[in-house]
Amino acid sequence: MEMTSAQPVTVGFRPLYRQVKDEFVKRMVDGVWPAGFLLPSEGQLAQEVGVSQGTVRKALDELAGENLLVRQQGRGTFVAQHDEKRILFQFFKLVPDDGIARFPESVVLEASTFPATETEREQLGLGPGTRVARVRRMRAIDDVPMIIETLSLPDAMFPGVTDGPVPNSLYAFYAERYGVTIAHAREKLKAITLNAEDAAILRKPPGHPALMVQRLALSLEAKPVEWRVSLCLTDDAHYLSFMR
Amino acid sequence: MEMTSAQPVTVGFRPLYRQVKDEFVKRMVDGVWPAGFLLPSEGQLAQEVGVSQGTVRKALDELAGENLLVRQQGRGTFVAQHDEKRILFQFFKLVPDDGIARFPESVVLEASTFPATETEREQLGLGPGTRVARVRRMRAIDDVPMIIETLSLPDAMFPGVTDGPVPNSLYAFYAERYGVTIAHAREKLKAITLNAEDAAILRKPPGHPALMVQRLALSLEAKPVEWRVSLCLTDDAHYLSFMR
DNA sequence: CAGTGGTCTAGACCACTTT
DNA sequence: AAGTGGTCTAGACCACTGA
Structure with a gap:
């Protein structure tokens, strides 16, 4: 029996550009490349990691396609930021019927830590007895109440998040204060x-229809980080979805 | 005054690979490359249109990214088909709460042509006095009524569509019988x-909440082709949306 | 085995932005 | 003018499929 001829095990095959991509994601996760950071040029990166410029380009193109990087011809490549424009485009799908997307203001109703419910533990992948920070707030567009939002965060990952005021734009806050990128x-x-109770807050009669949106937000490392349940009035707005 | 030195008008610039892409889309629209068609190899196409293989590849990659082509290593590149799998993945977002997507059966309640309503004319871009074919049907998953669906088609584009039986899988039917690709x-x-009335069909009490989905489907040429309003029960199912 | 798409490289030139 | 990403090319080799 021939011992030396191993079968062609294709098991560990992983394209170079994907390895490069993983390395770049790691730099973002580790905070080496923070939000808004201007990356070195393609040529420099290629030399640095020891591959051709074309391979770096393919990695950067895919990351840009996933909205993790922003490329600008003549300027350079930047780490994506959770600015209002990106959130409105990527994460906020409730649009007034006039078609003009707007960023809602918020009024915090409650913010504190609690023992995680079974749903929260399941969604966020937490063990029994874990605590979560929970924020409940009302959101309005043009001073018209539109959304009641309850969000849960693993307390260990966001220590003290409910101690101070809760900013309207949370994803930028997670990145800046906790280094967690959604x-x-x-x-x-x-x-x-x-x-x-909910109807009173939204100034509608009980029994009025609303859209319940349950969102699980994932970090760069694809770990569940935030669980958010929203009740949205859709009398003068709609949830917009594109299928490409 | 110098008449010969024109300003550097960048107006007509259009990358080669996009022109190639347009040409390929045209072949699909014209039926030269019908659904399921196996394209010539990249090398042949490159020679045929007179560009490098890399340029053809970039065009094909983008079309595959838009789900208009399907690439299979070792086999070739195919024009995408509206098979059950694609529709479930790309167009049908209502998923039973058990998480296992299933294709619904249909019972046609009404199928005939009518003068287009104002909404239909607006959505489909039709002139006044135009006729539309209208189909109303109930759809069930595992024999449980889930959806009441009303869809409108420009009669001129789909002549006689309501004369015969209406198949369950409409998008494949549009492609096969009318050469229209969604x-x-x-x-x-x-x-x-x-x-x-709707509650009775769905076996729920009047006043029961439901999700209203208004869909405008676009053809390869990006023209509005089908207007569809669905009322969906979400007691044991949900509309699933990913944000990448 | 031949043929396909997938990856990787190297180099040239173009368009855009900033200095 | 210099530097960036965007396009285009040509050629090599790899992984996968089917005969």
């Missing part, structure tokens, strides 16, 4: 009718 | 409560 999210939608 | 779609979602 990269992607999954939303599940259901139609419900409002109970008396 | 490429993309836009959906607007609202929460509503069911009226007595």
Whole structure:
């Protein structure tokens, strides 16, 4: 029996540009390349990691396609930031019926830490007995109440997040204060009718229909980081979804 | 005054690979490359249109990214088809809460042509007095009624579509019988409560909440082709949306 | 085995931005 | 003018498929 001829095990194959991509993601995760950072030029990066410029380019192009980098011809390549424009474009799908997307203001109703519920533990991948920070707030567009939002964060990952004031733009805050970047999210939608308490906050009668949006936000490392349940009025707005 | 020195008008600049891409889309629109068609190899195409293989590749890659082509290593590149798998993945976002996507069956309630309403004319870009074919059907998953769907098609583009039986899988039917390929779609979602008639069909009490999905489907040429309003029960299912 | 798409490289030139 | 990303090319080799 021939011992030396190993079978062609294709098991560990991983394209160079993907390895390069992983390295770049790691730099973002580790904070070496923070939000807004101007990357070295393609040529420099290629020399640095020891591959051709074309391979670096393919890695950067894919990261730009995932909205993690922003490329600007003549200027350079930047780490994406959670500015208002990006959030409106990438994460906020509720649009007034006039078609002009606007950023909602917020009024915090409650912010404190609690023992995680079973749903929170399941969604965020937490063990029993873990604590979460929970924020409940009302959001309005043009001073018209539109959304009641309850969000849960692993307390260990966001220590003291409910101690101070909670800013309106949370994803920029997570990045700046905790070094946690929200990269992607999954939303599940259901139609419900409002109970008396929620209806009062949104100035509608009990039993009024609303859109319930359950969002799980994932970090750069694809770990679940935030669980958010929103009740949205869709009388004068709609949730917009494109299928490419 | 110097008449010969024109300013450097960058007006007509269009990358080669985009022109190649346009040419390939045209071949699909014209039916030269029908659904499921196996394209010539990259090398042949490059020679045919007179560019390098790399340029053809970039065009094909973008088209694959838009789900208009499917590439398979070792096999070749194919024109995308509206098979059940693609529709489930790309166009059908209502998923049972168990997380296992399934294709719904249909029962046609009504199918005929009518003068287009103002909404239909506006959405489909039709002139006054135009006729539309309208189909109303109930859709069920695992024999449980889930959706009431009303769809409108320009009669001129789909002549006689309501004369025969209406198949369950419409997008494959549009492609095969009318040479119309649905490429993309836009959906607007609202929460509503069911009226007595719709509630009876879905076996729920009047006033029960439901998700209203208004879909405008676009052809390869980016023209609006189908207007579809669906009322979906979300008691045991949800609309799933990813944000990349 | 031949043929396909997938990866990787190297180099040239173009368009855009900033100095 | 210098530096950036964007396009285009040509050629080599790899991984996958099917005969």
